Amino acid sequence: MRKNLNVIAAYSIMMVLILMVGIFQSWNIALSIFNLCLISAVMTMGANIQWGYAGLINFGIMGYTALGGLAAVLISVDPVQEAWRAGGFDILMSLWLIVVMVLVVRFILKRFEKSKIRTYSIAAIIISGILLIRFSAEPGIEAIEAVDPAKTGFLGGFGLPIIFSWIVGALFAGGLAFIIGKVALGLRADYLAIATLLISEIVIAIIKHEDWLTRGVKNVIGLKRPAPYEVDLQTTDWFINLVEKFHSGKLNLIENLADRQAALNQLVIEGSSVFVKLCYSGLFLVVVIILLILTQKALYSPWGRMMRAIRDNEEAANAMGKNVVKQHLLIFILGSAIVGIAGAMLVTQDGLFTPGSYRPMRYTFLIWVMVIVGGSGNNFGAILGGFVVWFLWIEAAPISLFLINFFTAGIPETNALKAHLIESVPYFRFLMMGLGLLLIMRYRPKGILPEKIEIK
Amino acid sequence: MDFVNAIILLLNYIFIPALTYGSQLALGAIFVTLIYGILRFANFATGDMMSFGTMITILFTWYFQSLGVSLGVLPTALIAIPFGIIFMILYMLLIDKFVFKYYRHQKSPPVQFAMVSIGVMFVTQAVVRIIIGPADRRFFDGEKFIIKAREFKEMTGLNEGLAIKSTQVLTIFVTIVLVSLLFWFLNKTKTGKSMKAYSDNEDLALLSGIDPKKIVLVTWVIAGILATIGGALYGLDKSFKPFTYFNNMLPIFAAAIVGGIGNPFGAFLGGYVIAFSEILLTYAYKKFFMYVLPESMEPDSLVQLLSTDYKFAVSFSILVIVLIYRPSGIFKGKVL
Numbered sequence: 101m102r103k104n105l106n107v108i109a110a111y112s113i114m115m116v117l118i119l120m121v122g123i124f125q126s127w128n129i130a131l132s133i134f135n136l137c138l139i140s141a142v143m144t145m146g147a148n149i150q151w152g153y154a155g156l157i158n159f160g161i162m163g164y165t166a167l168g169g170l171a172a173v174l175i176s177v178d179p180v181q182e183a184w185r186a187g188g189f190d191i192l193m194s195l196w197l198i199v200v201m202v203l204v205v206r207f208i209l210k211r212f213e214k215s216k217i218r219t220y221s222i223a224a225i226i227i228s229g230i231l232l233i234r235f236s237a238e239p240g241i242e243a244i245e246a247v248d249p250a251k252t253g254f255l256g257g258f259g260l261p262i263i264f265s266w267i268v269g270a271l272f273a274g275g276l277a278f279i280i281g282k283v284a285l286g287l288r289a290d291y292l293a294i295a296t297l298l299i300s301e302i303v304i305a306i307i308k309h310e311d312w313l314t315r316g317v318k319n320v321i322g323l324k325r326p327a328p329y330e331v332d333l334q335t336t337d338w339f340i341n342l343v344e345k346f347h348s349g350k351l352n353l354i355e356n357l358a359d360r361q362a363a364l365n366q367l368v369i370e371g372s373s374v375f376v377k378l379c380y381s382g383l384f385l386v387v388v389i390i391l392l393i394l395t396q397k398a399l400y401s402p403w404g405r406m407m408r409a410i411r412d413n414e415e416a417a418n419a420m421g422k423n424v425v426k427q428h429l430l431i432f433i434l435g436s437a438i439v440g441i442a443g444a445m446l447v448t449q450d451g452l453f454t455p456g457s458y459r460p461m462r463y464t465f466l467i468w469v470m471v472i473v474g475g476s477g478n479n480f481g482a483i484l485g486g487f488v489v490w491f492l493w494i495e496a497a498p499i500s501l502f503l504i505n506f507f508t509a510g511i512p513e514t515n516a517l518k519a520h521l522i523e524s525v526p527y528f529r530f531l532m533m534g535l536g537l538l539l540i541m542r543y544r545p546k547g548i549l550p551e552k553i554e555i556k
Numbered sequence: 557m558d559f560v561n562a563i564i565l566l567l568n569y570i571f572i573p574a575l576t577y578g579s580q581l582a583l584g585a586i587f588v589t590l591i592y593g594i595l596r597f598a599n600f601a602t603g604d605m606m607s608f609g610t611m612i613t614i615l616f617t618w619y620f621q622s623l624g625v626s627l628g629v630l631p632t633a634l635i636a637i638p639f640g641i642i643f644m645i646l647y648m649l650l651i652d653k654f655v656f657k658y659y660r661h662q663k664s665p666p667v668q669f670a671m672v673s674i675g676v677m678f679v680t681q682a683v684v685r686i687i688i689g690p691a692d693r694r695f696f697d698g699e700k701f702i703i704k705a706r707e708f709k710e711m712t713g714l715n716e717g718l719a720i721k722s723t724q725v726l727t728i729f730v731t732i733v734l735v736s737l738l739f740w741f742l743n744k745t746k747t748g749k750s751m752k753a754y755s756d757n758e759d760l761a762l763l764s765g766i767d768p769k770k771i772v773l774v775t776w777v778i779a780g781i782l783a784t785i786g787g788a789l790y791g792l793d794k795s796f797k798p799f800t801y802f803n804n805m806l807p808i809f810a811a812a813i814v815g816g817i818g819n820p821f822g823a824f825l826g827g828y829v830i831a832f833s834e835i836l837l838t839y840a841y842k843k844f845f846m847y848v849l850p851e852s853m854e855p856d857s858l859v860q861l862l863s864t865d866y867k868f869a870v871s872f873s874i875l876v877i878v879l880i881y882r883p884s885g886i887f888k889g890k891v892l
Contacts, residue, residue: 157667219881231861238857283880289667290598294809295879298872301806309865461681461802465674472671527685534678538655541672 107480107549114487121495128370131377133494138384139445140486144470145391145479146438152477152551153404154431155411157293160280162463163300164436166307166455167276168269168443170314173257173453175265176324180256183247183312188255190240191312194233201229244312254315262324265444266387273440274433276303281432285425297460308455320453327379333372340364343371380449387445388483391438395479407431466493469537475547484549489533496529562847564716568705574835575828576724576793579731582827583786584808586738586820587779593755593818594775595656597669602783603805604680607798608647609784610791611688613640614695621697629699629722637788645780651676652776660772677802684798692797696723723793734785735824738778742820747774755818806868807834810875816885825887830871838864 118137122130143161150156205222212218245253284295307314314320333339344351347367354360398404410417410424418424447453466489474485492499501522508518540547584606591599599605616636626632655676659669702725705717742748747770754761754771762768787801794800807830815826840858849855862870878885 157670234862235857283876287879287883289665290670291813291879291883293667293670294598294813295876298806298810298875302869302872305866305869309863465678468671468674469678521686524686524689527682527690529682530678530685531682534675534680534682537675537678538672541668541675542655542658545668 107484110484110549111480114484114491117491127374128377131374131381133491135377135380135384135449136494137487137490138381138388139442139449140467140470140490141388141483142384142391142442142445142486143439143467144474144482144486145388145395146435146442147467147471148435148474148476148479148482149395149438150431150435151471152482153399153407153411154428155289156285156428156432156435157289158296158432158435159293159460159464159468160296160300160303160436161439161467162458162460163296163303164273164276164439165443165446165463166300166304166458167272168265168440168445169447169453169458170307171269171272171440172262172265172323172444172447173314173320175257175260175268176262177257177320178259180247180252180254183244183252183255186247187240187242187244187312190237191244191255194237194240197229197233197236201225201233241312249318252315253318254312254320261326262448263326263383265448266441269440269444270437271440273443274437277433277436278429281429285428285432297464300460300464304455304458307458314453314455317456319455321451323447323451323453325451326383326448327376330369330372330376333375334368339372339375340368343368346371384445384449387441391441392479392483399479466533469533471547473536473540473547475549475551477551478547478549481547481549481551485547488548489536492532492536493529496532497525500528500532501525558847561714561716562844564714564718565844565847568716568718570832570835570839572720572724574831576727577835578828578831579727580786580790580793580827581804581808581811581831582824583731583734583782583789584804585811585815585823585827586735587782587786588808588812589815589817589820589823590775590779590782592812593820594751594771595660595669597666597673598809600670600673600805601677601680602808603802604677604684604798605644605648605779606783606787606790606804607684607796607801608680609640609644609780610787610796610801611684611798612643613637613784613788614688614693614791614796616640617695627698631696631698631723631726631792633695633697633788633792637785640784640788641781644784645777648776648780648783649773652772681798681802688798690798692795693791694795696792698722721793723789727789727793730785730789734782738782738820741778751775803868807871810871813875813885814878816887819885819887822885822887826885829886830874833874834867834870837861837870838867 118130118134121133143165146164147158147161150158204225208218208222208225244255247253280296280299284292284299287295308316310316311318344364347364351360351364351367354363406417406422407427409420410422410427414424470485470489471482472485473489474483475481504518504521504525508515508521511518513519544550584602587606588599588602591597591602613633613636616639617631617633620626620632620635625635627634655672656669659672699722702720702722703718705719708718709715742752750761750766751771751774753764754766754768758768761771790801790804808827811826811830812823813826814829815822815824817823838860840860842855842858842860845853845855845859
């Protein structure tokens with residue numbers, strides 16, 4: 101118990117902060133912060149597995165998040181029959197061509213010795229294959245995008261409940277990680293960072309511009325929800341009764357029946373959105389707890405010890421007969437799959453998929469700040485990092501507004517400098533994150549909750 | 557005649573824009589490569605440092621414009637650039653003193669440096685946005701075109717116009733001068749040679765009495781010059797927006813690595829490799845073929861290898877391929 105005191109203290113402070121937001125700002129804001137904290141926690145767990153367990157640097161988090169989001173779209177949206185009829189065949193043919201191309205390349209790689217001719221012929225096959233696919237798929241893509249472009253213009257998905265996408269998102273992200281890991285994991289740490297960053301940009305470029313698959317920058321809105329809709333809740337009897345019971349003390353004070361009804365309506369509207377957010381919180385909490393149990397088990401298993409050995413001294417681990425390459429690939433896939441889950445969760449919560457919103461600042465670097473600040477190698481630390489950093493990211497604007505007003509209290513409102521500072525309040529969050537990261541790296545390089553190795 | 561038209565078409569839409577863009581990338585890539593070769597880390601704050609230098613240049617440009625100072629046909633920003641450079645160098649030295657120096661003394665691994673540079677990136681981004689805001693800014697004044705497309709058509713009687721913007725000529729000219737000076741400095745002067753030695757083998761260089769403090773200082777000074785001029789030229793040619801500058805970090809990294817990171821000459825060429833491949837692969841050649849081929853063979857489609865949406869993706873794919881097959885870059889890196 102005493103050993104874990106700092107963990108408990110850190111989490112209690114975090115919870116109190118969120119509760120304070122609930123009390124002073126509103127419960128709606130507090131819960132939306134809490135939900136995004138949970139999603140961030142899932143992302144940091146994925147990054148932490150790669151960086152903290154194995155020392156692999158992955159700056160491609162944004163790409164896996166987006167793929168998870170894409171999974172949510174492909175699973176939950178109903179298929180657009182007309183688009184399938186218009187261009188489905190062409191798309192399937194192109195997919196088939198891609199499969200053939202990959203198989204041919206694999207065959208050549210297996211069959212022939214490494215030589216210049218082999219390299220050039222593979223390059224020729226890939227280039228001609230890409231051209232062939234591009235020109236053969238063109239009419240199909242145009243036909244699909246022409247189908248009611250204002251509403252659909254894409255193939256749609258499978259029409260399944262969106263919850264399934266959390267698993268499919270993990271599979272998508274894991275698949276991408278497999279490909280990237282196969283080609284890039286041999287690179288030195290900082291090269292790997294740059295390569296993964298750029299590959300994630302390629303993924304985003306594809307998601308943004310392949311409208312037939314993702315609707316691109318036209319966004320997909322109104323995704324199905326695993327939680328009830330506010331509008332439905334507001335007309336459901338049991339929910340109204342629940343709200344009435346919950347607020348009975350306050351409502352009984354109002355004498356006038358009409359006023360009371362109006363107050364109740366107001367409370368029901370507020371309550372419905374809080375209730376929906378609570379549903380999400382419950383779902384997310386389940387995911388976080390399951391992942392936490394799994395990752396903790398893995399950390400203290402023989403496999404976890406092996407990963408730490410590989411991280412701390414690759415050559416020694418190799419000499420002991422551990423397959424470093426294979427284990428690196430495995431952990432790269434596992435970590436990315438977890439990030440994919442988070443991506444699907446994020447889109448599930450928002451109910452919309454906006455490829456344009458995936459930016460490396462928010463989805464790669466911020467997550468890294470979370471991992472470093474929280475404590476790499478320690479799952480509780482990583483989750484805490486997700487909470488602390490997301491909380492500050494959201495609350496940075498109010499905090500800095502308060503500070504600016506506090507320090508410039510003597511200066512009149514019309515002062516140009518003060519007005520300028522107040523106008524740029526949203527950007528102080530970058531400053532806060534940067535300074536926080538620099539200070540933590542300097543004075544507490546292992547993070548708020550450092551990794552502890554217990555040898556049992 | 558058609559053949560000349562085709563050549564002019566390529567010049568106007570591919571060659572000159574690519575040369576300009578490549579020069580801008582090249583300056584950034586040399587900046588990245590110098591930091592990598594001498595201070596030994598991948599600087600993720602590259603784009604934002606460039607935007608900081610450009611921001612100072614813009615502020616001084618506005619100041620000079622308000623004073624009524626101008627260079628006539630040339631943009632006022634040219635007088636402002638030296639001030640931008642001074643502030644940029646001061647900012648870099650400040651950051652080096654408070655942030656990077658500590659890790660250099662600790663002999664931290666490159667990954668930790670990279671993480672720290674992400675912290676610097678956040679801070680710089682905040683500083684730029686707080687001071688000048690995230691909006692798109694144009695600060696070009698003076699004569700916009702050297703040759704206008706219409707004038708060129710009238711002059712030569714060709715169908716295709718050739719438009720040359722003054723910023724394009726300025727960019728290419730300044731890049732050539734700056735890069736020649738830099739290579740002269742690195743190859744001929746004592747300080748330059750000691751920088752090379754330091755980059756090659758730190759311990760040996762220290763043994764032979766090279767002062768590491770001086771090397772670091774000179775590196776940041778050169779970096780400041782390159783970052784500010786590169787950023788300001790990009791801003792003059794296109795426009796200044798902090799987010800674009802942050803994004804430009806990616807093709808700049810690609811250029812530096814493709815050229816062989818640590819090798820300034822490689823980085824210089826890498827900038828053009830990236831720029832030309834981006835533009836060559838995404839240009840629609842329909843009009844070109846209409847001039848070159850006889851009428852019966854004219855293509856119906858746009859004859860575009862990739863849609864322009866994939867501009868960035870092209871350079872990143874090149875980078876990934878280079879990284880996998882030749883991690884030391886086309887021109888063999890790490891020699892300075």
